[in-house]
Amino acid sequence: xxxxxxxxxIMELARRRGFFWPSFEMYGGLRGFxxxxxxxxxxxxxxxxxxxxxxxxxxxxxxxxxxxxNPLRVFKASxxxxxxxxxxxxxxxxHRVFRADHLIEEEAGLEYVEAMGEEAIKRLLREKGIRxxxxxxxxxxxxxxxxxFQTQIGPMGGEPGFARPEAAQGMFLNFxxxxxHARERLPFALAQIGKVMRNEISPRRGLLRLxxxxxxxxxxxxxxxxxxxxxxxxxxxESVKLITEEMEAEGFKEPxxxxxxxxxxxxxIKTEWQAYFMGVSKRFxxxxxxxxxxxxxxxxxxxxxxxxxxxxxDHEVYLESWGWIEVAGHAYRTDYDLKAHQKxxxxxxxxxxxxxxxxxxxxxxxxxGLDRLVYVALEVAYRKRDGRTVLALPRxxxxxxxxxxxxxARDGLPERAREIWSQLKDAGxxxxxxxxxxxxxxxxxxxxxxxxxxxxxxxxxxxDDTVTLxxxxxxxxxxxxxxxxPELLRSYINGEREFDELGRPL
RNA sequence: GCGGCCGUCGUCUAGCCUGGCUAAGACGUCAGCCUUCCAAGCUGAAGAUCCCGGGUUCGAAUCCCGGCGGCCGCACCA
Numbered sequence: 001x002x003x004x005x006x007x008x009x010i011m012e013l014a015r016r017r018g019f020f021w022p023s024f025e026m027y028g029g030l031r032g033f034x035x036x037x038x039x040x041x042x043x044x045x046x047x048x049x050x051x052x053x054x055x056x057x058x059x060x061x062x063x064x065x066x067x068x069x070n071p072l073r074v075f076k077a078s079x080x081x082x083x084x085x086x087x088x089x090x091x092x093x094x095h096r097v098f099r100a101d102h103l104i105e106e107e108a109g110l111e112y113v114e115a116m117g118e119e120a121i122k123r124l125l126r127e128k129g130i131r132x133x134x135x136x137x138x139x140x141x142x143x144x145x146x147x148x149f150q151t152q153i154g155p156m157g158g159e160p161g162f163a164r165p166e167a168a169q170g171m172f173l174n175f176x177x178x179x180x181h182a183r184e185r186l187p188f189a190l191a192q193i194g195k196v197m198r199n200e201i202s203p204r205r206g207l208l209r210l211x212x213x214x215x216x217x218x219x220x221x222x223x224x225x226x227x228x229x230x231x232x233x234x235x236x237x238e239s240v241k242l243i244t245e246e247m248e249a250e251g252f253k254e255p256x257x258x259x260x261x262x263x264x265x266x267x268x269i270k271t272e273w274q275a276y277f278m279g280v281s282k283r284f285x286x287x288x289x290x291x292x293x294x295x296x297x298x299x300x301x302x303x304x305x306x307x308x309x310x311x312x313x314d315h316e317v318y319l320e321s322w323g324w325i326e327v328a329g330h331a332y333r334t335d336y337d338l339k340a341h342q343k344x345x346x347x348x349x350x351x352x353x354x355x356x357x358x359x360x361x362x363x364x365x366x367x368x369g370l371d372r373l374v375y376v377a378l379e380v381a382y383r384k385r386d387g388r389t390v391l392a393l394p395r396x397x398x399x400x401x402x403x404x405x406x407x408x409a410r411d412g413l414p415e416r417a418r419e420i421w422s423q424l425k426d427a428g429x430x431x432x433x434x435x436x437x438x439x440x441x442x443x444x445x446x447x448x449x450x451x452x453x454x455x456x457x458x459x460x461x462x463x464d465d466t467v468t469l470x471x472x473x474x475x476x477x478x479x480x481x482x483x484x485x486p487e488l489l490r491s492y493i494n495g496e497r498e499f500d501e502l503g504r505p506l
Numbered sequence: 507g508c509g510g511c512c513g514u515c516g517u518c519u520a521g522c523c524u525g526g527c528u529a530a531g532a533c534g535u536c537a538g539c540c541u542u543c544c545a546a547g548c549u550g551a552a553g554a555u556c557c558c559g560g561g562u563u564c565g566a567a568u569c570c571c572g573g574c575g576g577c578c579g580c581a582c583c584a
Contacts, residue, residue, distance in 0.1 A: 440544035
């Protein structure tokens with residue numbers, strides 16, 4: 001299965017089995033919002049856990065949870081108010097809508113018009129006498145379109161508030177205290193998993209483009225004079241597929257294959273820190289089930305980059321359904337944000353060096369779209385076998401870790417199976433009990449939601465208290481004593497053991 | 507926002523062109539029976555404002571208009 005068909009099959013499965021579905025359906029629906037069901041919530045949580053395991057915990061970084069709603073002052077200072085806004089013009093005649101800055105660039109041969117600001121755009125539009133490029137018609141008054149959601153904080157039209165379009169500002173606003181909590185030593189990082197909102201013009205493709213979504217972001221603060229990353233040697237031999245800014249500019253489609261060490265040496269990646277996180281990023285995405293050959297890093301051209309970034313690499317994954325899609329952005333934000341907030345607030349955010357000099361730390365940011373990762377994990381795991389669907393999710397992210405079932409629902413088998421179910425739950429595993437229908441049907445149901453292990457209680461169990469364990473991917477079975485399951489299954493789910501090590505083959 | 511396609515139980519579909527019994531089937535769900543390892547079978551049940559609103563008509567899932575929503579393309583995606 002490929003292309004759109006695959007996407008539809010996954011969306012259907014997601015809805016039918018309770019991973020996710022469009023929100024507000026009972027009121028007619030609204031594009032760009034999705035609701036996660038039981039399995040989706042668990043999958044999402046497991047991906048979050050994996051992210052912490054790769055990005056936060058090994059380095060002792062600090063986590064934050066900051067407000068979604070921010071006052072105007074924050075986004076004025078951060079530059080978002082200026083840059084998350086596009087000036088649009090509509091043609092009177094054919095009613096096509098264009099971005100004014102792009103129109104000026106094309107028609108007047110200018111560059112980086114967006115950066116000139118709103119007034120200049122409006123003026124240029126008049127001065128250059130620009131008309132509709134499609135039909136030659138007159139253009140209407142330029143309209144601003146702000147991609148941030150706006151509201152009022154407090155009663156009676158209090159203070160304008162905006163929903164954050166990224167979690168990063170929370171880390172910058174709390175840099176000072178965060179730095180203190182990190183014992184005032186660089187480098188350190190603040191990380192956050194949280195909801196963000198963007199009023200996208202045209203949300204599409206299910207979870208891939210939402211108006212409200214969850215982002216997993218990390219801001220690494222370091223002294224630009226000491227740009228070395230202490231962990232870099234762990235990934236410097238890791239090879240990555242790179243489309244550098246130069247290659248992008250010249251239209252090369254085939255990525256360069258280099259090690260991260262070489263990429264830094266040759267200047268493709270500006271800092272060791274960024275290269276380090278790209279290496280971790282590759283390992284993290286691989287851990288979610290995406291093979292390395294389906295991953296690449298693509299540099300943004302200057303006009304594609306956000307206002308705060310001096311170098312950005314998108315981490316992209318190849319999907320059968322949609323081609324290359326972005327799952328993470330790796331941005332070198334320099335001291336842009338701290339400088340902006342220091343200037344606007346008057347609060348000194350500089351840090352002292354051993355020699356007494358003061359400076360603003362530089363920032364490298366890996367930023368993941370969690371919802372996209374949920375979809376990617378599902379699509380990459382989607383298999384067909386003998387006409388059945390198997391979700392071959394890596395077992396460490398599977399929403400249900402094991403299913404316990406009696407071979408048949410009688411003769412005391414359900415009772416024993418329920419006991420085992422309880423023991424596994426008590427051991428901290430996410431386990432389902434199922435006795436409905438035939439055993440084959442139950443295996444098929446569990447395959448479809450990606451449950452890696454099925455535990456079956458049969459007549460032999462009543463004699464010697466052993467059960468069969470069945471592997472989702474190979475459908476092979478082994479036999480093991482019920483009392484050893486909590487320990488064995490836990491290590492299996494963690495990846496410390498392989499299926500063959502779980503018992504005697506049958 | 508423009509253009510093309512589309513919208514029927516939880517899911518997938520039939521019915522629509524050519525208006526007419528109580529909107530049909532399969533899967534799934536529930537109850538019961540059966541069942542000793544890969545979506546078996548039997549009996550019964552529940553489940554649909556046919557996306558919404560308006561119009562035409564004796565009569566609309568079906569025809570017409572408007573809206574909402576979805577998918578794709580264009581544009582946009584920091």
